[in-house]
Amino acid sequence: MEFIINSENFNEAISEVSKAVSTKTPLQILTGIKVTASSDCLTLTGSNSDIIIEKSIPLMKDGVKIIEIVHEGSVVIPAKFLSEIVKKLPGKIHLKVNDNHLITIQSNEIVTSLNGLNSQEYPRIPKINKNYDLKIHGNELTEIIKQTVFAASKSEMKPVLTGVHMSFSKDKLTCVATNSHRLAMRERMIQSNIQCSIVVPSTSLNELLKLTEFELSEIKLFITENYIVFQSDSTTLYSRLIEGVYPNTSGLIPTDVKTTITLNTKQFLKGIDRACLFASEWRNNNVNLSIIEGSKLKISSNSSEVGKIEEIQTLKEITGQDELYISLDGSFLKDALKVIREEEIKISFSGSMRPILIEPVGNPTYLQLISPVRSY
Amino acid sequence: MEFIINSENFNEAISEVSKAVSTKTPLQILTGIKVTASSDCLTLTGSNSDIIIEKSIPLMKDGVKIIEIVHEGSVVIPAKFLSEIVKKLPGKIHLKVNDNHLITIQSNEIVTSLNGLNSQEYPRIPKINKNYDLKIHGNELTEIIKQTVFAASKSEMKPVLTGVHMSFSKDKLTCVATNSHRLAMRERMIQSNIQCSIVVPSTSLNELLKLTEFELSEIKLFITENYIVFQSDSTTLYSRLIEGVYPNTSGLIPTDVKTTITLNTKQFLKGIDRACLFASEWRNNNVNLSIIEGSKLKISSNSSEVGKIEEIQTLKEITGQDELYISLDGSFLKDALKVIREEEIKISFSGSMRPILIEPVGNPTYLQLISPVRSY
Numbered sequence: 218m219e220f221i222i223n224s225e226n227f228n229e230a231i232s233e234v235s236k237a238v239s240t241k242t243p244l245q246i247l248t249g250i251k252v253t254a255s256s257d258c259l260t261l262t263g264s265n266s267d268i269i270i271e272k273s274i275p276l277m278k279d280g281v282k283i284i285e286i287v288h289e290g291s292v293v294i295p296a297k298f299l300s301e302i303v304k305k306l307p308g309k310i311h312l313k314v315n316d317n318h319l320i321t322i323q324s325n326e327i328v329t330s331l332n333g334l335n336s337q338e339y340p341r342i343p344k345i346n347k348n349y350d351l352k353i354h355g356n357e358l359t360e361i362i363k364q365t366v367f368a369a370s371k372s373e374m375k376p377v378l379t380g381v382h383m384s385f386s387k388d389k390l391t392c393v394a395t396n397s398h399r400l401a402m403r404e405r406m407i408q409s410n411i412q413c414s415i416v417v418p419s420t421s422l423n424e425l426l427k428l429t430e431f432e433l434s435e436i437k438l439f440i441t442e443n444y445i446v447f448q449s450d451s452t453t454l455y456s457r458l459i460e461g462v463y464p465n466t467s468g469l470i471p472t473d474v475k476t477t478i479t480l481n482t483k484q485f486l487k488g489i490d491r492a493c494l495f496a497s498e499w500r501n502n503n504v505n506l507s508i509i510e511g512s513k514l515k516i517s518s519n520s521s522e523v524g525k526i527e528e529i530q531t532l533k534e535i536t537g538q539d540e541l542y543i544s545l546d547g548s549f550l551k552d553a554l555k556v557i558r559e560e561e562i563k564i565s566f567s568g569s570m571r572p573i574l575i576e577p578v579g580n581p582t583y584l585q586l587i588s589p590v591r592s593y
Numbered sequence: 594m595e596f597i598i599n600s601e602n603f604n605e606a607i608s609e610v611s612k613a614v615s616t617k618t619p620l621q622i623l624t625g626i627k628v629t630a631s632s633d634c635l636t637l638t639g640s641n642s643d644i645i646i647e648k649s650i651p652l653m654k655d656g657v658k659i660i661e662i663v664h665e666g667s668v669v670i671p672a673k674f675l676s677e678i679v680k681k682l683p684g685k686i687h688l689k690v691n692d693n694h695l696i697t698i699q700s701n702e703i704v705t706s707l708n709g710l711n712s713q714e715y716p717r718i719p720k721i722n723k724n725y726d727l728k729i730h731g732n733e734l735t736e737i738i739k740q741t742v743f744a745a746s747k748s749e750m751k752p753v754l755t756g757v758h759m760s761f762s763k764d765k766l767t768c769v770a771t772n773s774h775r776l777a778m779r780e781r782m783i784q785s786n787i788q789c790s791i792v793v794p795s796t797s798l799n800e801l802l803k804l805t806e807f808e809l810s811e812i813k814l815f816i817t818e819n820y821i822v823f824q825s826d827s828t829t830l831y832s833r834l835i836e837g838v839y840p841n842t843s844g845l846i847p848t849d850v851k852t853t854i855t856l857n858t859k860q861f862l863k864g865i866d867r868a869c870l871f872a873s874e875w876r877n878n879n880v881n882l883s884i885i886e887g888s889k890l891k892i893s894s895n896s897s898e899v900g901k902i903e904e905i906q907t908l909k910e911i912t913g914q915d916e917l918y919i920s921l922d923g924s925f926l927k928d929a930l931k932v933i934r935e936e937e938i939k940i941s942f943s944g945s946m947r948p949i950l951i952e953p954v955g956n957p958t959y960l961q962l963i964s965p966v967r968s969y
Contacts, residue, residue, distance in 0.1 A: 298870065298899055305867045320900075327867065331900035491681045491703065494674065523674055524696075524707035 218290030219313040220254045222274070223283045224324065227310055228303050230272045231296075233452060234263035236424055237270040238296040249293035251339045252312075254286050262342070263296065268421045269342060269455040270428070292318055293334040302329055343444045343455055349437035350411045351385065355449065357405065359432050361392055362422045364403045364556045364583060369419040370396035377461035380416035385409045385440075393466050394419070399549045400466060400572075400586040401556075416463055417445055421456035428452060469586060471567040471574055476541050479534040479578060480514065482562050486554040488528055489547055492518040495526050496547040503590055504547035511539040518547065533561060543569045543589050553585045594666030595689045596630045598650070599659045600700065603686055604679050606648045607672075609828060610639035612800055613646040614672040625669035627715045628688075630662050638718070639672065644797045645718060645831040646804070668694055669710040678705055719820045719831055725813035726787045727761065731825065733781065735808050737768055738798045740779045740932045740959060745795040746772035753837035756792035761785045761816075769842050770795070775925045776842060776948075776962040777932075792839055793821055797832035804828060845962060847943040847950055852917050854890065855910040855954060858938050862930040864904055868894040869923040871902050879966055880923035887915040894923065909937060919945045919965050929961045 234250055242248060242265060251262040259274045276284045292314045303310065306324040313321045318333040362381070370378035375397075382393045387409060393402045425431060425447060434449035447454045489504060495518040496502040505517045514532055519525030543566060554562070559577035566573055572586040610626055618624060618641060627638040635650045652660045668690045679686065682700040689697045694709040738757070746754035751773075760767045763785060769778045801807060801823060810825035823830045865880060871894040872878040881893045890908055895901030919942060930938070935953035942949055948962040 295899065301870050302867070302902075305863070305870070326906070327864075327902070327904040329900060329902040332898070487681070488703075491678070494677050494681070522708070523671065524705060526678075526703070526705040528703040530702070 218252075218254050218292055219287035219311075220259060221285040221287070221309055221311050222259065224303060224306050224308060224310050226274055226278065226283050228300075230259075230261050230274050231300050231303055233272050233428060233430070234261045234270045235296055235300055236427055237263035237265055237268050237454075239265040240297065242266070246293055246334055246338050246340075248296060249334055249339075250296045250299055251291060251293050251336055253291035253336070254289050256286065256289060259284050259286070262339070264340060267418055267457055268424055269453075270424075271342065271453040271455075273451045275451070287313075290314065291336040292320060293336050293339055294320055294331060295333075298331055302331075343441060343446075345439040345441060345444075345446050348410070349448070350440050351390075351407060351409045351438040353390075353405075353407060353436055353438065355431045355434050355436050358436050358447075359426055360558075361390070361403050361405060362426060365392045365394040365401045366419045366422045366426075367394075367552050367556065368396060368399050368401035368585070369394040372396070377416055377459055377463055379420075380418045380459040381422060382414065382416050382463040382466075383445075384414045386412050393463075395464075395466060395586075398546070398588045399553070400469060401553070402466070402584050404582045411440060413440060414463070415440060415445060416459040416461065417456055418459055421454070425454055425456075428454065469572070470584070471565065471571055471586075473567050474537065474565040474574070475568060476508070476535065476537040476539070476566045477563060478508070478514065478532050478566075479561055479563050480530060480532050482554060482557050482560060482577075484530060485562070486551065488516045488530055489550045489554065491528065492516050492526055493547040493551060494518075495520045495523060502547040502549075503544050504550060505542065505544050507543075508535070508539050508541040511535070541566055541569075543573065544591065545573070545587055546590055549587050553587060557583075594628075594630050594668055595663035595687075596635060597661040597663070597685055597687050598635065600679060600682050600684060600686050602650055602654065602659050604676075606635075606637050606650050607676050607679055609648050609804060609806070610637045610646045611672055611676050612803055613639035613641055613644050613830075615641040616673060618642070622669060622710055622714050622716075624672060625710055625715075626672045626675055627667060627669050627712055629667035629712070630665050632662065632665060635660055635662070638715070640716060643794055643833055644800055645829075646800075647718065647829040647831075649827045651827070663689075666690060667712040668696060669712050669715055670696055670707060671709075674707055678707075719817060719822075721815040721817060721820075721822050724786070725824070726816050727766075727783060727785045727814040729766075729781075729783065729812055729814065731807045731810050731812050734812050734823075735802055736934075737766070737779050737781055738802060741768045741770040741777045742795045742798045742802075743770075743928050743932065744772060744775050744777035744961070745770040748772070753792055753835055753839055755796075756794050756835040757798060758790065758792050758839040758842075759821075760790045762788050769839075771840075771842060771962075774922070774964045775929070776845060777929070778842070778960050780958045787816060789816060790839070791816060791821060792835040792837065793832055794835055797830070801830055801832075804830065845948070846960070847941065847947055847962075849943050850913065850941040850950070851944060852884070852911065852913040852915070852942045853939060854884075854908050854942075855937055855939050856890065856906065856908050858930060858933050858936060858953075860906060861938070862927065864892045864906055865923055865926045865930065867904065868892050868902055869927060870894075871896045871899060872923040878923040878925075879920050880926060881918065881920050883919075884911070884915050884917040887911070917942055917945075919949065920967070921949070921963055922966055925963050929963060933959075 253260040262271045311323040320331045320333045322329040384391045390407045437448045439446040492504040507515045514530045517527040561578040572588045575585040629636040638647045687699045696707045696709045698705040758769045766783045813824045815822040868880040883891045890906045893903040937954040948964045951961040
């Protein structure tokens with residue numbers, strides 16, 4: 218294999234696929250990036266046990282030739298060194314591999330040699346059909362993911378809860394994530410060629426959010442027995458699925474609401490953020506909410522050792538009972554409010570030991586639940 | 594004590610003095626910031642066992658009143674909470690202390706209470722004379738420090754080497770730092786009212802470099818028996834001195850130079866930086882330099898497991914013997930080159946087991962030495 222490439226384009230592709238490469242893997246071959254030179258493009262692949270990222274660089278970009286393939290072929294190059302070297306090399310990079318997988322990388326008067334690995338030992342990429350199952354714009358996909366993935370469980374006790382549950386029906390995609398103490402559910406109208414339910418690891422979805430190219434492109438989705446595949450023009454992310462039955466969450470949404478308040482999202486987030494300064498001294502980041510004077514919300518938190526904070530916010534609207542006292546995990550509230558784009562939110566309370574329901578005003582496709590904590 | 598202050602000015606001062614506050618100290622009083630309201634200014638003090646930073650905020654700034662002192666007095670406030678709360682509070686901040694050192698911080702409808710500490714328990718600030726010993730502009734002082742402090746020892750084995758040796762004579766300040774393997778020496782013409790030699794901890798000097806205000810102001814220096822004091826208009830940094838006799842370093846500068854080369858500083862730094870990618874696999878970051886073809890410099894490094902790098906750089910000038918092979922610690926070379934402002938440097942070699950001498954071309958006030966390492 219031998220090719221010449223513009224260092225900037227090479228660097229960009231290496232940094233994208235490096236996101237899938239773990240330095241901690243016991244499989245030496247997976248610490249490398251597979252580089253394949255074919256007649257029409259250069260392909261880079263990085264992988265760990267959960268995800269695979271594949272990036273193709275075309276020979277021409279904006280009418281300018283950026284790659285010259287001298288000999289086709291492939292090799293696996295240690296990811297850490299490849300990425301660090303290419304960053305520090307100026308101009309054009311000439312990469313060549315000999316029969317013993319010894320790689321020479323040259324730029325002007327700078328010559329680097331690296332020991333590569335046989336690309337035959339690299340794991341096979343799962344096969345996907347040519348026909349996609351669903352098409353969605355990247356910025357919509359990333360919004361759906363951002364609004365749910367944070368609520369998934371961090372604990373491996375119930376593996377199925379560490380993922381986001383995605384249900385595809387003919388005209389609707391529903392995403393749900395929960396860690397048993399909070400839940401986020403987002404729906405979206407789609408045109409889908411499949412009807413199925415899968416659980417995608419939240420670690421994979423968080424990696425997807427880091428792929429800069431994905432936010433700007435149309436994304437094709439493919440679902441196989443063990444994988445979900447997200448594909449833009451030049452980047453493909455494969456994620457394994459989590460096996461197991463996802464719990465039914467439809468019955469959790471409270472129906473016997475006692476009080477509903479409407480208030481400004483950002484102002485409430487700032488108040489919760491301040492209250493969290495003291496709440497962090499508690500085991501559950503306790504922040505207390507209560508209605509005072511029938512029309513105002515008091516946010517408070519205290520830590521007997523350090524001090525306390527209290528603030529009063531004006532409500533836009535209040536319906537139902539005007540008595541309320543509830544303690545919540547402040548960090549859960551912060552996470553919930555950060556991903557709401559709408560200016561105002563509606564919060565429904567069903568009692569001090571029942572989950573609260575948070576909905577953006579004017580958007581019926583998104584809801585969140587947070588269970589209260591006991592305050593002593 | 595009671596005062597009202599603009600949150601922005603308070604925040605800025607808190608962040609400056611917080612640099613001296615350690616959260617790890619066993620003395621609870623030192624985890625706080627001492628706040629003193631007097632008739633003409635508000636003074637904040639932060640301290641650890643090595644340094645004290647004192648910042649005065651005047652009542653008026655640019656003709657605008659920024660502080661209103663209601664009652665004079667002082668209190669010690671937990672630094673971590675004070676800093677985090679003030680960052681998150683908008684507009685004007687009203688701070689009040691009662692007789693039990695309970696602090697109330699209020700901003701609009703947000704009320705915070707914090708348990709403070711008795712300011713009588715706060716350590717006394719060392720007394721300084723009214724007359725300064727030396728005056729120097731902040732950007733000159735910070736340059737002198739940056740060019741020497743990195744060469745000090747990180748090991749506490751010889752405490753005196755963890756500091757920078759500052760010698761004041763009537764018309765010259767000489768700063769030297771060394772860790773026995775490298776040395777940096779910088780001189781500067783000054784007008785000094787004292788003649789003495791002191792050793793200042795490099796940790797204190799690194800903190801001084803972080804005080805943004807210092808780079809832009811005239812700095813007055815005061816030297817007492819145990820302290821050096823740096824003072825700008827509103828900020829004062831006190832640093833304890835290191836006791837002990839600093840070794841005589843004047844005899845270390847090589848006199849029997851065999852080869853001298855002149856080359857571009859930045860280009861050389863980039864080459865060393867690349868070579869360090871492989872050098873970091875070695876115990877001593879070995880980077881090899883050799884003269885080839887009588888007029889070129891070869892920079893190389895190799896790690897048998899990963900690979901190797903080699904590059905050729907053109908020399909501006911070479912005098913003396915044109916045979917040379919030497920191994921150096923690449924990270925020492927990088928540190929040395931990063932603080933040289935001049936476009937070209939001169940390197941003098943006295944043999945492969947003798948220290949190299951690095952001098953900026955056209956600047957006789959600065960020199961560095963680096964000892965070679967054995968290469969096997």
